[in-house]
Amino acid sequence: MKICIAPGDGIGPEIMAEAVRVLKALDLKMEFEEAQVGGCAVDATGDPLPEASQKLVREADAILLGAVGGPKWDANPREQRPERGLLRIRKDLNLFANFRPAILYAELANASSLKPDIVSGLDILIVRELTGDIYFGQPRAIEIRDGERFGFNTMHYSESEIRRIGRVAFEAARKRNKRLCSVDKMNVLETSQLWREVMIELEPEYPDVELSHMLVDNAAMQLVRNPRQFDVIVTGNMFGDILSDEAAMLTGSIGMLPSASLDENSKGMYEPSHGSAPDIAGKGLANPLATILSAAMMLRYTFSLDEHAQRIENAVQKVLAEGYRTGDIYEPGLKRVGTTQMGDAVLAAL
Numbered sequence: 047m048k049i050c051i052a053p054g055d056g057i058g059p060e061i062m063a064e065a066v067r068v069l070k071a072l073d074l075k076m077e078f079e080e081a082q083v084g085g086c087a088v089d090a091t092g093d094p095l096p097e098a099s100q101k102l103v104r105e106a107d108a109i110l111l112g113a114v115g116g117p118k119w120d121a122n123p124r125e126q127r128p129e130r131g132l133l134r135i136r137k138d139l140n141l142f143a144n145f146r147p148a149i150l151y152a153e154l155a156n157a158s159s160l161k162p163d164i165v166s167g168l169d170i171l172i173v174r175e176l177t178g179d180i181y182f183g184q185p186r187a188i189e190i191r192d193g194e195r196f197g198f199n200t201m202h203y204s205e206s207e208i209r210r211i212g213r214v215a216f217e218a219a220r221k222r223n224k225r226l227c228s229v230d231k232m233n234v235l236e237t238s239q240l241w242r243e244v245m246i247e248l249e250p251e252y253p254d255v256e257l258s259h260m261l262v263d264n265a266a267m268q269l270v271r272n273p274r275q276f277d278v279i280v281t282g283n284m285f286g287d288i289l290s291d292e293a294a295m296l297t298g299s300i301g302m303l304p305s306a307s308l309d310e311n312s313k314g315m316y317e318p319s320h321g322s323a324p325d326i327a328g329k330g331l332a333n334p335l336a337t338i339l340s341a342a343m344m345l346r347y348t349f350s351l352d353e354h355a356q357r358i359e360n361a362v363q364k365v366l367a368e369g370y371r372t373g374d375i376y377e378p379g380l381k382r383v384g385t386t387q388m389g390d391a392v393l394a395a396l
């Protein structure tokens with residue numbers, strides 16, 4: 047098993063160190079290679095995804111990424127922005143299907159942004175399209191028009207792009223509670239109108255799955271009003287980006303939300319859903335659990351090592367039951383720990 051580790055920027059190296067310790071403790075036949083991606087790569091080479099890193103991500107069976115970006119690089123031209131390195135990996139490897147499971151551990155019921163009676167037992171899967179939409183559409187630019195600066199992006203989806211993510215989502219719903227909610231903005235956007243048409247065309251292939259549709263503004267509201275109405279949500283790149291950060295808070299913290307980004311086969315990139323958290327970087331405060339849970343998703347999706355994935359997930363649950371909490375999920379009376387101590391606790395539980 048060849049795993050490319052890309053710690054990235056900000057809290058990336060801190061949370062990655064804990065995930066790698068957990069993986070190594072499983073004593074599996076894994077080879078780790080480290081790639082520079084993001085701001086660290088810009089500083090070293092001028093490119094957020096230099097040739098050497100491209101080779102490593104291409105040759106690996108799976109990639110585990112921390113997070114990229116930070117204020118240091120915010121003014122860089124687009125091709126030299128850290129986030130560009132991440133988007134290029136997603137596109138180059140055709141990682142179009144992003145799975146973001148928002149699961150509330152019972153131990154974190156009071157850490158959720160919602161009251162326990164609304165959120166307890168929450169288990170939602172957000173399936174986000176990851177290689178299309180306005181994040182990749184051309185043309186895009188800031189230019190001068192009529193004597194002033196004018197910025198524009200292009201939102202587009204082809205029916206084949208929608209169909210393939212739709213199938214992934216229907217299949218995922220089929221393995222769960224057989225309810226799929228497709229989220230769009232079809233009352234305003236042509237891309238969303240096509241999105242809805244294609245989802246409706248797919249419906250007869252999955253008679254066992256109940257398909258519903260929701261406009262994205264309502265979906266944002268429903269997620270905090272009554273999140274348990276959802277089983278699987280399928281949506282485009284930008285809506286999925288925003289809704290998954292919102293869903294993270296239902297689980298207690300963005301530091302709890304893992305993700306898997308997959309191609310048509312089983313190659314994947316695994317990363318926490320959060321960013322590089324510059325406000326707490328270098329302080330040993332970050333919650334490493336989303337990254338550790340992303341490593342578990344890697345074992346399950348790319349390597350079919352379900353038992354080992356489950357061991358990690360059980361260990362995470364055990365440390366929460368034992369009362370270990372990083373600052374983002376801390377409640378008075380429990381054991382406040384930093385990034386490394388949380389990793390220690392997971393290793394002990396393993």
Ligand SMILES: NC(=O)C1=CN([C@@H]2O[C@H](COP(=O)(O)OP(=O)(O)OC[C@H]3O[C@@H](n4cnc5c(N)ncnc54)[C@H](O)[C@@H]3O)[C@@H](O)[C@H]2O)C=CC1
Pocket residue numbers: 057061112113114115116117129132300301317318319320321322323324325326331332333334336374
């Ligand atoms: N996949 C990636 O690499 C992503 C990168 N970014 C980049 O990260 C940088 C910062 O972006 P923000 O909008 O601030 O989002 P962010 O997710 O980095 O942080 C938002 C808030 O959540 C907290 N947070 C995030 N992860 C945490 C963790 N593991 N433990 C405890 N608290 C945590 C942060 O301290 C901050 O208060 C930007 O440069 C952005 O482009 C943002 C999202 C995803």
Ligand SMILES: CC(C)CC(=O)C(=O)O
Pocket residue numbers: 129132133287319
């Ligand atoms: C570079 C961004 C699109 C990353 C992000 O916010 C995400 O994938 O959730």
Ligand SMILES: [Mg+2]
Pocket residue numbers: 287288291319
């Ligand atoms: Mg995001």
